[in-house]
Amino acid sequence: MTTTYAALLRGINVGGNRKVPMAELRRLLQELGHGAVRTYLNSGNAVFTSASGDQDALAADLSAALEKHFGFTVACMVRDGAYLRSVLDACPFPADDLAGKQLHATFFSGPAVTAERFASLDPAAYLPEEFRLGDQVLYLYAPGGLGTSQLGAALSRPALLKGVEATSRNWNTVKALVEMTEAARA
Incomplete structure (x- = not known):
């Protein structure tokens, strides 16, 4: 069974700093094994599905992937659709x-x-x-x-x-x- 989540990234693409293109965010989420990946606006909002039920682990995995790919730390929160x-x-x-x-x-x-x-x-x-x-x-x-x-x-x-x-x-x-x-x- 999969759950639909929203990832909320903090402090990216503000004033030209800490650039995270949404196409790359979508690709990273897909590489982490998530499905139905979509982004909203250019300010760090993504929706995806996952078989995992651990929001904190999903957030930590995404944050680690972003740091590895972009070279800077991005605080991430993951919340399921029911919570939103x-x-x-x-x-x-x-x-x-x-x-x-x-x-x-x-x-x-x-x-x-x-x-x-x-x-x-x-x-x-x-x-x-x-x-x-x-x-x-x-x-x-x-x-x-x-x-x-x-x-x-x-x-x-x-x-x-x-x-x-x-x-x-x-x-x-x-x-x-x-x-x-x-x-x-x-």
């Missing part, structure tokens, strides 16, 4: 009423991200921006977009994310990855 669907369905904000650039999901590498980690932030100081925590995900409402979000910048401070990898996607990308994983299962 649950992230979409559990959104605490009125996603259907918002533009995709106003809502973001930050995915974490582990479950150790709790409200205590962000207790030093005063939510009222960032209004109308808001965030909510979910299962290994942080939902961020940034009406002006992530590029100008003061709350987004505060949430990504290294002291708050110590010991955990994080990568963000706008809501349009989250929806597209859910659609792609569901289409691959059909």
